[in-house]
Structures are given as C-alpha cells and as structure tokens.
Amino acid sequence: MSKLFQQSSLIIYKRFTFLWVLITLLVLLVALYRNWQISLEKSYQNISETAIKLSNNTDRLIEDLFQEIYTLPAYEKNFSDCQEGLAPYLERIPLNDPKIAGLVVSDNTKLLCSTLSDTTGLVLSHARPRSISGPYNLSIFDQPVYFIQQKMGHYDIGILVLSSTIKNVLYPLDDSVNAVALYDNSERKTILRIERNPERSGWIFNNNQEDLSLQKDQSLFAVDKLYSIDGVKVMVFKDENTTLRHLGYRETLVSLTILIISCLLYFITKNFITKRYSLLGAMKSALKNKEFYPTYQPLFDKEKKKYAGVEVLLRWQDKKNQIIMPDLFIEEAEANGLIVPITLQIIEIAFNQTKALLNNYPDFHLAFNISALHFTDPTFFNKFNLLVEQYVISPTQIIFEITERDLLDKNNGIFFDKMRELRQAGFSLAVDDYGTGHASISYLHHFPFNYLKIDKLFIQAIGTKAITESLNDAIINMAKRLNLIIIAEGVETEEQVNYLSENGVRFLQGWYFSRALSIEKLFDLLQGEENESQL
Numbered sequence: 001m002s003k004l005f006q007q008s009s010l011i012i013y014k015r016f017t018f019l020w021v022l023i024t025l026l027v028l029l030v031a032l033y034r035n036w037q038i039s040l041e042k043s044y045q046n047i048s049e050t051a052i053k054l055s056n057n058t059d060r061l062i063e064d065l066f067q068e069i070y071t072l073p074a075y076e077k078n079f080s081d082c083q084e085g086l087a088p089y090l091e092r093i094p095l096n097d098p099k100i101a102g103l104v105v106s107d108n109t110k111l112l113c114s115t116l117s118d119t120t121g122l123v124l125s126h127a128r129p130r131s132i133s134g135p136y137n138l139s140i141f142d143q144p145v146y147f148i149q150q151k152m153g154h155y156d157i158g159i160l161v162l163s164s165t166i167k168n169v170l171y172p173l174d175d176s177v178n179a180v181a182l183y184d185n186s187e188r189k190t191i192l193r194i195e196r197n198p199e200r201s202g203w204i205f206n207n208n209q210e211d212l213s214l215q216k217d218q219s220l221f222a223v224d225k226l227y228s229i230d231g232v233k234v235m236v237f238k239d240e241n242t243t244l245r246h247l248g249y250r251e252t253l254v255s256l257t258i259l260i261i262s263c264l265l266y267f268i269t270k271n272f273i274t275k276r277y278s279l280l281g282a283m284k285s286a287l288k289n290k291e292f293y294p295t296y297q298p299l300f301d302k303e304k305k306k307y308a309g310v311e312v313l314l315r316w317q318d319k320k321n322q323i324i325m326p327d328l329f330i331e332e333a334e335a336n337g338l339i340v341p342i343t344l345q346i347i348e349i350a351f352n353q354t355k356a357l358l359n360n361y362p363d364f365h366l367a368f369n370i371s372a373l374h375f376t377d378p379t380f381f382n383k384f385n386l387l388v389e390q391y392v393i394s395p396t397q398i399i400f401e402i403t404e405r406d407l408l409d410k411n412n413g414i415f416f417d418k419m420r421e422l423r424q425a426g427f428s429l430a431v432d433d434y435g436t437g438h439a440s441i442s443y444l445h446h447f448p449f450n451y452l453k454i455d456k457l458f459i460q461a462i463g464t465k466a467i468t469e470s471l472n473d474a475i476i477n478m479a480k481r482l483n484l485i486i487i488a489e490g491v492e493t494e495e496q497v498n499y500l501s502e503n504g505v506r507f508l509q510g511w512y513f514s515r516a517l518s519i520e521k522l523f524d525l526l527q528g529e530e531n532e533s534q535l
C-alpha cells in the first residue's frame with residue numbers, strides 16, 4: 001500500500017500543473033453555478049420582499065380610504081334623497097381625506113349620489129364585495145383616476161383615487177426593480193403599471209391593460225396578493241439586463257477570487273511538492289551514488305580518561321560538494337521509506353572504515369541511531385546481521401540509540417521481542433535524547449535498555465540556574481536506580497564536565513572533547529591519545 005501510494009504521488013507530481021488547472025476549472029464551474037443559483041435566489045428573495053412591502057402599502061392605503069366611508073348611513077333602507085340625506089356626508093369626506101378625489105353611491109340599478117359633476121364613463125360593478133377598476137380619464141381631473149367600490153348594506157360605495165396616489169404607494173426602493181403592476185387576476189388584465197424610464201432616472205405610467213403575457217419579457221418577477229381586494233395582486237419585475245449585469249459582476253468577482261486563491265495555493269503547493277519530490281529524487285540519486293557518508297562524534301570515558309567509542313552521524317555531500325545536514329532531509333527519508341537503505345549504507349561504510357580500529361580496540365564501540373521504522377522493516381536487521389558477519393564485528397561493540405521522541409509502542413510485541421533478541425546477542429540499547437519526549441519510568445522498565453543518554457538541553461543548562469538544570473539530578477538518580485549506564489551529550493564547558501563527574505556520570509560527549517570527525521581525523525585523535533598515554 002505504501003509503495004502504491006508513493007507511485008500515485010509521483011504520478012500526481014509529474015502531472016501536477018495539468019491536474020491543478022483541471023481542478024481549478026472544476027471548482028470555478030461549480031462556484032459559478034452555485035453563485036448563479038444564489039444570485040437568482042437572492043434576487044427573487046429581494047423582489048419578493050419588495051412585492052410584500054408594496055402590497056402591504058396598497059392594503060393600508062385602501063383600508064385608510066374606507067375608514068371615513070364606514071361612517072356613512074349606508075345601512076338605512078331608504079337612501080334615495082341625495083341632496084338632503086347623503087350629500088352632506090359625501091362632501092365632508094374628501095375634505096377630511098385629500099387622497100379621496102371623489103365619492104359615488106349606487107344601488108344595483110343606478111347611480112344615486114356623487115360628489116362629482118360628471119361621472120360619464122364610470123363602470124359600476126356589483127359582482128364582488130370590493131373591486132378596483134380603471135384607469136378612467138374624467139374631464140374634471142388632469143390625470144387618470146381609479147374607482148374602488150365596496151358593498152355596504154343595500155348600496156355600493158365607490159371611491160375615486162388619483163393615479164398618482166396609487167403610484168406613490170407602489171414605488172419600490174429596490175433599484176433593480178424595473179416595473180410594478182397591479183393585476184386583476186379575475187379579469188386577467190393589468191389595472192396599473194409603472195415602469196422605469198429608459199434613462200432609469202424616474203418612473204412612467206403605462207396605460208396598457210395587458211394580460212399575464214407581460215411576464216414573458218421579464219427575467220424575474222414576484223407576486224403578492226392584496227388582502228383588501230380579492231383577486232388583485234401586486235407584481236414586481238426585475239429588469240433582465242440589470243439581473244444579468246449584477247450577476248456578471250458577481251461572477252467576475254467569484255472568478256477573480258478563485259483564480260487568485262488558486263494561483264497562490266498553486267505556487268505554495270508547487271513549491272512544497274517540488275521540494276519534497278525533488279528532495280526525494282535527490283535522495284534516491286544520492287543513495288545510488290553513495291553520497292551519504294558517516295562522521296564520528298567521539299565519546300569520552302572520564303573514568304579511564306580515554307575515548308571509549310563514537311556515535312556514527314549521517315551526512316550528505318551532494319554533487320556540488322555541499323554538505324547537507326540530516327535535519328533537512330531525515331523526515332523526508334523516513335516518510336518515503338529511504339531511511340532504512342540509507343542507514344544500511346552508512347553502517348556498511350562505517351564498518352569498512354572502522355574494522356581495523358575495532359579489532360585493535362576491543363572496548364571501543366560504534367553507536368547507530370535507529371527508529372521504530374527500522375524495527376518494523378522486515379529486512380533491516382537481517383541485512384544488518386549479514387554486515388556484522390561480513391566485517392566480523394563483535395555485537396558488544398555496537399550500541400543502537402533510539403530517540404525518546406520516537407517512542408516505541410509498548411503494546412507491540414515486535415519491538416520488545418527484537419530488542420530482547422538484540423540484547424541476548426550482545427548488542428547494547430540506549431534511549432537517546434532523554435528528557436525531551438514523554439518516556440516514563442515504566443517505559444524504561446519495559447524495554448531492555450542498558451544505556452540512557454541525557455539530552456544536551458539539560459546538560460547545557462548546568463550552571464545557568466534554569467529550571468532544566470535542577471532536572472539533571474532527578475534524571476541521573478533515576479538512571480542509577482534502573483542500573484542504566486549514563487551518557488551525557490552536548491558537553492561544552494569545564495563546569496559541565498565537573499558537575500557530571502561529581503555526580504558519577506562516566507561517559508561524556510560534546511564539543512568540549514571533540515566535534516564530529518572524519519575517519520582520518522578520528523584516527524589522528526586516537527593516535528594522539530595513544531601517544532600521550534605512552535609518555
């Protein structure tokens with residue numbers, strides 16, 4: 001599965017730009033389609049709210065008009081005397097409410113009374129409890145009027161309203177609205193319609209009493225019925241050009257946003273995967289060309305006053321002779337399974353370079369850093385044992401250092417069984433960088449470690465009065481109780497050497513004694529040490 005994943009990842013890397021463009025286009029199409037849906041939904045919601053608002057305004061207007069009308073004695077059976085019985089009431093109402101242009105009272109057969117001198121052309125309707133008709137062009141008015149009638153008792157009361165009065169309650173605040181109409185659904189005709197003028201600077205009155213076909217030339221419309229008059233509704237239309245223009249703005253904004261984000265993410269991701277896969281390719285090439293090599297960090301035995309061994313450290317010298325430190329590639333090597341072959345290559349080189357040294361100094365040891373990946377790899381220890389046999393290396397001269405940050409699973413028998421097997425074969429095991437991870441005493445009890453390396457973070461705190469300085473005593477005492485041999489790494493000052501010596505720490509490692517050396521300089525160091533001992 002891991003190999004398949006790596007192959008798939010490599011294919012994606014090689015076709016990354018094409019795949020990224022394809023994904024960007026798909027995301028862009030989905031985003032544009034979704035934006036189009038949201039825009040239409042929002043547009044419809046806006047004009048629906050406008051339609052509701054305008055229908056409420058119209059309902060309030062009509063109900064306000066009839067408030068004074070309800071005071072008329074319209075329920076009396078004999079209401080035929082206009083001048084003395086009804087006219088005084090009718091004449092008073094327009095004076096109190098300027099929105100009422102005139103009043104007409106009729107029964108089922110004829111007009112009985114009116115505040116107008118000329119009612120020619122008015123259509124008296126008795127079909128519905130309340131109705132609106134118009135527009136009417138009466139000679140006494142300078143604009144069309146509308147006729148609102150309501151059944152009251154034995155009579156029909158009609159209110160004449162100027163077209164400007166009705167238009168005032170139908171003007172929308174939404175700039176995207178192109179037209180508003182009062183539509184009589186029963187008669188299937190337009191009662192009143194106002195439209196924006198071509199310059200969109202104002203509104204014009206349209207007298208065309210068309211049927212519902214007026215919807216066909218509009219891109220979007222909403223309807224809300226009047227509660228004050230049955231069968232009449234307010235229709236609000238959104239201009240197609242305005243809708244498309246606003247949609248175009250939003251689509252352009254969405255497109256630019258996605259493209260900008262895509263470009264930024266592309267360069268970030270491209271940089272990351274290029275670094276990763278170029279590093280992966282470079283490591284594979286380096287492994288093939290044997291560009292990885294070991295350096296040796298000496299370990300000083302304070303008790304015997306001589307060097308007791310070295311920690312084998314990994315280095316990479318590329319084709320340009322640049323030295324690359326492990327911090328820059330070790331995680332990538334572990335993630336891609338290259339850490340095992342790199343480790344085996346380093347071990348073989350170290351065995352080849354130090355074979356004579358190990359034969360001449362039986363107490364001298366090599367320490368190699370390994371991780372959980374080495375334990376779970378089915379080939380590592382088999383190949384390692386072959387190298388031990390090939391170069392005739394004594395197991396007692398090998399220490400495997402396992403960093404505390406890479407804790408082994410105590411519940412996985414593979415780790416414990418292999419570690420016990422190694423110890424039984426004579427190899428030593430050290431928990432490395434102790435104090436920087438989360439290893440507990442039970443962890444140290446569970447696995448058969450025989451060395452504990454105190455991390456340089458604690459060693460370099462000696463003499464600084466820092467909190468970490470006080471932890472050294474606790475770590476040293478715990479290691480002694482567990483019968484673990486202590487190694488202090490990162491020793492750089494004489495004060496640190498004295499403190500560790502006073503506390504019984506025998507093995508010291510750090511720049512105070514020596515930096516990491518090539519094999520040639522290691523030989524020189526040991527030869528110089530030998531010459532001094534002979535003096």
